[in-house]
Amino acid sequence: MNTVETKKSVNANRMALRQPNALQKVFLSPKALNLMYVPALLLFALFIFYPMVKGIRISFTDWDGYSPSFNWVGWDKYTQMLTDKKIFITLKNTLIYGFGSTIFQNLLGLIYALFLDQKLRGVGLVRTIVYLPVIISPLIMGYIWYFFFQYDGGAINDIRILFHMAPSDWLSSGPVAVNIITFVNTYQFMGIAMIIYLAGLQSIPKDYYEAASIDGARWFDRFKSVTLPLLMPSITINVVVNIIGGLKLFDVIVALTNGGPGYASQSLSTMMYNLYFARQDAGYAAALGNVMFILIGIVSLTLLRMLRKREVSM
Amino acid sequence: MGKNLLKYIIIGLIVVVHIIPFYILINLSFKGAGDVGSKWIPAQSLDFGNFMDVWREAGLGKAILNNVIITGIVLLLVIVIGSIAAYPLARRRTRWNNFIYTVCISCLIIPPLTILVPLYKLVVDLGGINTYWAISLAQVTFALPMTIFLYTGFISGIPKELDEAGVIDGCNQYSIFFRLIFPLVKPITATIIILIGVQVWNDYQFSLFFLQQKSIQTVPVVLSMFISQFQSNINWVAAGCLIGMLPITVVYLFLQKFFIKGMADGAIKG
Known part of the structure; x- marks a missing residue:
């Protein structure tokens, strides 16, 4: 049934x-x-x-972020930026975080990759250790480096004292703090650049080098005329990935200085966060967000165009 | 031989330089309150007290559980939504679909922070503050561009003859995807799990904004609050950081080949 x-x-x-x-x-x-x-x-x-x-x-209102009422203020929040003294230092810091980390991550990543692209023991170990910070929370990375740069009992000041130098309060100076943050970001993410350059180097056919050697090219000539042009696709990826990462840097700054002293090391990200959650100026924060979006868009797309033009096919 | 010796010295130097931060961290986290010597000097005894105190005081157990839940939900959703989205984009290359693909990919360069204000307001309006679903959906959205990009590239590389064979066997266009294509995308799925998994696991920004109740907060947020409260107890800070980074570090050390390959793949194809 x-x-x-x-x-x-x-x-x-x-x-x-x-x-x-x-x-x-x-x-x-x-x-x-x-x-x-x-x-x-x-x-x-x-x-x-x-x-x-x-x-x-x-961004065209003076909304405070929580109340139901607000006024339309037109372009006020954007013109406010032009007279805001903090904005110039913030913009400068953001660009340093972006371009500074990009330059150092790529230089170090490339040097490490060139060194590791040899048949040596321990190469795998180096790769594992240099890459390790990449997978760790940037916030935690910031705290770890704080142990080095803190004034009282900081690991670096301990060494200075050992050599009879006066301990320095590293993070109390704005420009120094900006450099330290750039350094920490570089240290953390240079592993990515290294791995990508290593993959790029290993994909270059060995007979290209042999041909160049027969022509009597020295190491540097070979690097300039064979390695570098064929590495362009890797350079493009690394530069674009790093610049976006650097321009939107947030976690490391929060962990190390929280934008301080004062606002001397703040970036557009941390400034926006503070405007919204601490100063209740949602309109200004939104306007800043739009500016940051346009900045990152223009910088990354321009770099992408510039670098893509230089790529050659194998 | 002499030349190689120099190279091995350089390798040794690199390893030492890059390991120092972790040495300081581990060393500090074992030091007791009375052990006030330099951070460089090894701890007088292996004291696990800091870990116990921090575990209890900061509530890291619950935070790790929240991390697992959120990362799990995000990965599941991003794989399903991303792979099904990629299939028509890879196989039906109409002008419209190419446009949709470009739209998806351009979302790659949008940092979530630039739309913080309206995004936060949206989540508040939807009643999503302190919920798993809101943070998960937001994370999924910002992880999708990369996922769709990788899946589309991978599926485009699968020969079309497979689809045609499926049609002959009587599959419709959907069962072709679920029965023939999906089982083949495992390698790129592994890449996506690692790439997106690390990103979501370590996320601080979304979690900071959307998770304001302690019971639902993830490790980075719990840790940052704990640290701002106990900043003067540097040994506790170190122990907290070590506990916080331990789960993902252990996974990394076991699966490092996949991690390194996965991250490189993700970036190279990006």
Whole structure:
């Protein structure tokens, strides 16, 4: 009895499959395949595009971040930036974090990669250790380096005292703090550049070097005329990834100086955070967010264009 | 031989220089309150007291659990939503779909922080502060561009003949994906798990904004609050940092080949 009915329904199902109704036809049309990216688009719409539009609106108000009322203030929050003394130092710091870390991560990453691209024992160990900080929370990395740069009992001051030098209060000076933050960010993420350069070096065919050696090229000539041009794709990736990472730096600054002393080491990210959550100036924070977005967009796309032009194919 | 000796000395130097921060961290976390010598001098005794105190005081157990829950949800969602989104983008290269693909990829360069104000307001309006779903969905959204990018690239590399064979066997376009394509994307899925997993596990910004109740906070937030409260007890700070970084470090040390390859793949194809 039961089995008969099951068979019947199975048959009915088969029939339905053979002769799809109108709805199924639509569902099975090639166009309907695009339905598969709808969930992703909905998420982008909700958490990226809608907030972006909303952020532009908020930047033209004096909204404090929580009360239901606000006034439209036009371009006030943007003109306010031009007269804000803090903004110049903040912008300068942001650019130092961005370009400084990019330059050092790439230089060190490349030097390490060139050194590790040899058949030596211990190369794997170096790779593991240099890469380790990459997977650790930048916040924790900041705290670890605080043990070195703190004034009282800091690891570096201990060494200075050992050599009869006066201990220095590193993080109490704005420019020094900015350099230290750049250094910590470089130390943490140079492993990525190293790995990408290493992969790039290993993908260069060895006969290119042999050909260059036969032509009598020295190491540096070979590096300049073979290695560097063929490494351009890796350079592009590293520079763009590092510049975006550096320009939006936040966690390390919070851990090391929280933007201080005063606001001397703050970046656009930490400034925005403080404006919103501490100073309740949501309108200004939103305007700053838009400026930061445009800055990162322009810098990364310009660099991408410039570097892509220099890439050659193997 | 002499030349190689120099190289081995350089290797040794690099290892020492890069290990020093971890030495200081571990050393500090074992030092008792009375052990006030220089941070360089090894701890007088191996004292696990700091770890016990911090574990209890900061509530790191619950925080690690929250990390596991959020990272798990995000990875599951990002793999499902990302892979199904990538399939039509890889296989139906219409002009419209290419446009959608470009839109997805341009989201790669948007730092979440630049839309902090409206995003925070949105989550407040949706009642998502202190919930797992809001932080997870926000993380998924910002992880999707990279995921879609990697999946689309990978699926484009799978021969189209496979799809055609599927059609002959009576699969419709959806079962082709779920039964034939999805089982093949495992290598890139591993890359995505590592790339996005590390990013979500270490996330501080989203967690700081969206998780304001202690019971739902993740390790970085709990740690930052604990540290701002007990800043003067440097040994506790060190012990907290060590506990906080331990889970992911252990996973890394066991699976380092996958980590290094995965991260490099993600970046190179990006």
